[in-house]
Amino acid sequence: MRRYLLHRLLLLVPTLLGAITLVFFLIHLVPGDPVEVMLGETASGADKAELRRALGLDQPLFAQYGNFLLGLLQGDLGRSLYEQASVGQLIAARLPATVELTAFAMLMAVVISFPLAIGAAMNKGKINDRAALTFSLLGLSMPNFWLGPLLMIVFAIQLGWLPVSGRGALTSIVLPALTLGLGMAAILTRILRASLLQVIDADYVRTARAKGLKEQLVWLKHTLRNALLSVITIMSLQFGSLLAGSIITETVFAWPGIGRLTVQAIQTRDYPVVQGCVLVIALSYVLVNLLTDLLYRVVDPRISYDK
């Protein structure tokens, strides 16, 4: 187990290096120039060249890449080209908001999908099942940029129960988390229902019933637990993509997270901030995946990572 963990942690290095290399060159290849954005329309070509030189943007791309890696080795993500702050400071200020939103969205997805999927599997072909499948279809079909404003109009404007946007009181997280979580709830409902239906006919479930175990216990202890493996896989993949992919929800709800920081940095071609954000997103993605692999062992003790 320890060797496996070490092996996986070592694999982090090439994975992150690959992600950050790709982003470094992609963002530099995209048309657009931070100096143009910084100096505005009226600066002369000579002024632009001077600032480019001062920022080190006139150096060959590989030299800039080398400098960036050197900084990274010393734990320095660089400084924003616009804000008088280090990339680390900017990310540290925004990361909690994104983690919070992702965690709540995940919680909502679990709270919604588990009862729906279990109800559907227990009543296959009946109204509960059809309702769950309809919800799943709807949840997957509604884009966040449409669902977000719809929820705002109903719950914030018409009913007046919740704030429209922003990250203020605890109630302000409900609508963005619901917007982000509904899509995932729809996926989880489908996956969990399918897994449950697969497990429900297994021999050990029949045995459990034959030995007189209560139906509730059969479902919770034998069926659900064995169906969880595929759900955990999907959840971990979704968690990673939620961390990175909450950009639209963060923009619609004016949620000051890392998604908005990334978009803003891409728009202004703030290269160090884009690189820093991608590094953090890639790191969290890889760590969540590692955590998932470890969680498999907890859910299913038959899984072993020892050779």
Added chain:
Amino acid sequence: MQLILLLLFFLLALSGCRGSSAQPPPGYITIGIESFPLQLDPRFATDANSSRVGGLIYNALLRVDEKSQLQPELARRWTMPNARSYLFELHEGVKFHDGRLLTAADVKYTYESIGDAKNLSPKRSLLKALAGIDVLDSHTIRFRLSQPHAPFPEHFTIGVVPAGTAIGPSGQPPPGSGPFMLEKIDPGERVMLKANANYWENRPKALGLVFKSIPDAMVRVLEFKKGSIDFLQNDIEPEVIPWLAKQENASLQANQGTTFQYIGINCSQPILRDARVRRALAHAIDRDAIIRHLLNGTGVAASGLLSPLNWAYNDQVPGWPRDRAKAKLLLDQAGYPDPDGDGPRPRFRLSYKTTNIDLRRRIAEALKEQLAQVGIELEIRTYEWGTFFSDVKKGNFHLFSLAWVGIHDPDIYYQLFHSASFPPNGDNRGRYSNAQLDALLEDGRTTTDLFTRRKIYGQVQQILASELPYIPLWWVKNVVAHKRNLQGFVPYPDGSFVSFKQVSVTP
């Protein structure tokens, strides 16, 4: 076990993550803004909202008033002893928010720290003409230029910071001397200012201001409807304006602005090299219809770059009313007859580049339809901003549409139309060249007499109206929506928030 892990994660996420409270303190005015100010330090601020919010925290030697004219602010008096120097006498008793007295040394320090190459200020290039700064006494300061440069006084609107203010890694903006002082920054979310009770002019009437960043235009309007935002300026979708006007407790005003929307023309392209073709294009466009139907009246048909609010505006320059017959005649005269009358074949084809923003696309469709009626086929190409702008700078276009924002001094014409301003040395992206215009623009920037400059730029506007290297479309109106209990806001053509120092809130 899994549940424990999950719960632990949620608890960790929740603990210590939120620092901001939802409601601003009573007596504060909440203003919805589209983008978060990137940098409030006036030596580095380049984005519009940093300048607007910074304008409330920092005082400058001069400020631009609601008629786009320069007025003294920290300066009690300012004179030009000769064409290359400016002398300022400062108000006495002005204090920074930290209690220090503001003196000429602070002004000198501010400008010298911008000019210091190691500080990497994006404003450094603006001060190129500055040869030196002399502190004559604690409240008198002289700026010396290397050569006469008429538009230089525009740069006296940069906010003054205390001498010795470091440009440190903390990112905390230095104190100013303005009507409001920085209370709190929630990164990416909002900036809170509180009234400066000791402000040297008059104490602001509002207790404080909250600038809340909400990127989505529709969400800003919903926040206004719910009452969690008191004030909105611009960045309001034209189609929601009538709905907004009907809201009770809302007051809506639309005033003449200075933002100039235009069609840029590639004058090196064989067809567009002929001024008659450019005039035909201008006559073929029905600006009033687009303003009425697509902009919901939030524009005013423009005759040129300078709006009537600018001191150098020439009111003798004719506009471009739609005249299809004249457009067709001009095209015939230019040697582009219609091959089949009202048939489908065009006289010629042109491409039109714009951004992929929905409103820009709809405007492009309207232009296509209007030009088709005089026999010109327009091929619309929409791009993401970075790609679009890169093409524009390279001259890779026939026609494109963009806007100029925040125009004060007419010296901008030099940057846009002088033949020495082809990219990368300027923004003459259409490669327009005219020796007579060049000479006038050179005179305009070295002559410091306002009357003579007005005359020069009057001629410049006449030439450009006849030659049309740009086709003027409209000046965008400044749209302001606020709650009825806000009194005293004066809209500025450039969208400045400076009049918040006199805004009051009635309960």
